[in-house]
Amino acid sequence: xxxxxxWFILVTILFIGFFFLExxxxxxxxxxxxxxxKDEERRAIINTIGPVWxxxxxxxxxxxxxxxxxxxxxxxxxxxxxxLALVLMLVALILRGLGFEFRSKVEAQGWRSFWxxxxxxxxxxxxxxxxxxxxxxxxxxxxxxxxxxxxxxxPLLNPYSILGGLVFVALFTMHGxxxxxxxxxxxxxxxxxxxxFNAWIAATVLTVVFIAWTFFATDILTKPGINGLVPxxxxxxxxxxxxxxxxxxxxxxxxxxxxxxxxxxxxxxxxGLYPRILxxxxxxxxxxxxANASSSPYTxxxxxxxxxxxxxxxxxxxxxxxxxxxxxVSMKKExxxx
Numbered sequence: 001x002x003x004x005x006x007w008f009i010l011v012t013i014l015f016i017g018f019f020f021l022e023x024x025x026x027x028x029x030x031x032x033x034x035x036x037x038k039d040e041e042r043r044a045i046i047n048t049i050g051p052v053w054x055x056x057x058x059x060x061x062x063x064x065x066x067x068x069x070x071x072x073x074x075x076x077x078x079x080x081x082x083x084l085a086l087v088l089m090l091v092a093l094i095l096r097g098l099g100f101e102f103r104s105k106v107e108a109q110g111w112r113s114f115w116x117x118x119x120x121x122x123x124x125x126x127x128x129x130x131x132x133x134x135x136x137x138x139x140x141x142x143x144x145x146x147x148x149x150x151x152x153x154x155p156l157l158n159p160y161s162i163l164g165g166l167v168f169v170a171l172f173t174m175h176g177x178x179x180x181x182x183x184x185x186x187x188x189x190x191x192x193x194x195x196x197f198n199a200w201i202a203a204t205v206l207t208v209v210f211i212a213w214t215f216f217a218t219d220i221l222t223k224p225g226i227n228g229l230v231p232x233x234x235x236x237x238x239x240x241x242x243x244x245x246x247x248x249x250x251x252x253x254x255x256x257x258x259x260x261x262x263x264x265x266x267x268x269x270x271x272g273l274y275p276r277i278l279x280x281x282x283x284x285x286x287x288x289x290x291a292n293a294s295s296s297p298y299t300x301x302x303x304x305x306x307x308x309x310x311x312x313x314x315x316x317x318x319x320x321x322x323x324x325x326x327x328x329v330s331m332k333k334e335x336x337x338x
Contacts (some may be wrong), residue, residue, distance in 0.1 A: 003300040004290035007070035008277070010307065012270040014066055016263050018059035019130075021318075023262050025049050025056045027176015029096060029123025030169070033116050035180070035191050039109070042116055044329050046100060046338040048183040051325045053100065055318070057093065069303055073147055073293035074277045081141070081149030082133060085156065089129045096122025104338055127172045128165040132156065134269055135164025138220050140279030145286050147293070160217060167210045170203035175262060178246070178255040185331045193246065200243045207239065207265075220272030228272030235264035 028049050036042030049056075068075040079086060095118045103115035139160055142151050177196030181189045211232060215221050221229045238260040245254035273279070277293060280286035294300065329335070 001291065003297060003304065004070075004294045005275075006304060007066070007294070007300055008270070008274060008290050011063060011066050011070065012267065014059060014063035015270070016266045018056075018063050019262050019266050020259050021052070021056040021059055023127075023172045023259075024175045024179035025053050026123040026127040027172040027174070028180060029119045029176075030127070030173050031176050031180065031192070031195065032123075033120050035184075035188055035195065036116075039112060040331055040333065040336065041185075041188055042112075043104065043336040043338055044185050044331050045180065045188060046103075046119070047329045047336060048180060050100070050338050052321060054097070055321065070295055070300060071277060071288075071290070071293045072295060074288050077143060077147055077149060077278055077288060081143075081151070082153075082156065084153040085129050085133065089126045092122045092125040092129075094122075096126075100338055104336075124169065127169045131165030131168030132161045134168070135161030137278065138164070138214060138269060138272065139218050140281035140287070142282050143278060143280035143286050143288065144282060147286070147288055160213060163206065163210050163213065167203070167206045170199060170206050171262060171265070174199035174203045174242070175258050178242070178251065178258045181246075181251040182255055183329055185329060189251075193251075196246055197243070200239075200246070204239060204243075207236070211236070218272070220269070223272065226271055226274050228268035231264045231267040231271055235261050235268060238264060 028045060032042060032045050036045050064075070064079075067078075099115040099119035099122060103112050103119075106112070133156075136156050136158075139158075141149055141156060143149050174196060177192040177199055180192040181196065184192060211221075219227070221227055221232060238257045242254050242257040242261060245251075245257060275290045276287045277290060278288040280288075295303075
């Protein structure tokens with residue numbers, strides 16, 4: 001159980017990294033058509049995430065790979081049951097990547113406008129679908145005795161999970177405004193500051209409703225032993241502090257507390273699930289846990305050694321990348337790559 005728990009924690013950390021990094025990434029894409037009034041401004045907005053957006057997405061691949069290697073049955077059940085949703089997400093991400101690469105290949109306004117909205121859709125849809133997926137993980141879905149789900153996409157689009165999707169969109173949008181206030185040219189940063197308060201209000205209202213619904217509809221916050229109540233409380237405090245810091249002009253600290261909101265919310269989900277990973281809404285004993293869905297102890301041992309060797313290099317590279325590109329983006333035409 002020790003190695004299974006270690007890998008449950010490692011998968012949690014990878015998803016924290018993914019939602020933190022790709023969260024502001026998605027948020028910037030969602031805000032792109034609304035904060036950029038001119039083509040140069042939209043190019044500058046894209047330039048804020050240009051050096052990092054593709055490496056941010058690697059965290060999703062890494063988290064999926066870690067899930068496959070450590071809990072293969074969970075990977076099989078999740079990715080087969082959510083297949084259509086994952087295909088939609090993949091199409092959206094491909095469209096988004098194409099938008100980044102192709103929007104400035106042609107100077108026609110219609111061409112660039114098309115790709116700007118493609119980036120918007122390619123950011124909005126994955127954020128929404130991730131929230132829907134997490135909502136289903138928290139409430140559970142119809143996993144049968146053979147550890148498979150056969151219900152298709154539509155039962156997964158229930159009111160609770162859709163609300164979870166809206167929470168993700170609102171939180172990521174707020175996260176994106178906090179990032180743009182640090183990285184975008186001053187004029188765009190001022191617009192992001194105004195939009196950021198509205199995004200914070202939406203995120204706060206949706207989060208309060210979602211947490212209240214979670215309290216009554218699931219055991220994520222109430223189950224005996226380890227549960228998500230403490231990290232949920234910390235996420236709420238960080239969310240409230242974010243607004244105060246943003247109003248005080250402390251943008252760097254507002255970005256940090258906004259990031260902590262995303263991190264604590266992720267911890268809430270995984271802490272509330274543990275030792276389960278996928279909850280069966282049919283029978284609790286049909287749920288997939290760290291015990292009945294993990295790889296062999298030998299596999300987990302070898303993987304742990306590999307992670308201990310290479311993870312510090314990966315983290316060092318991420319930190320180095322953000323340090324190199326830490327400066328505010330300029331509106332000078334020769335610096336606008338995208």
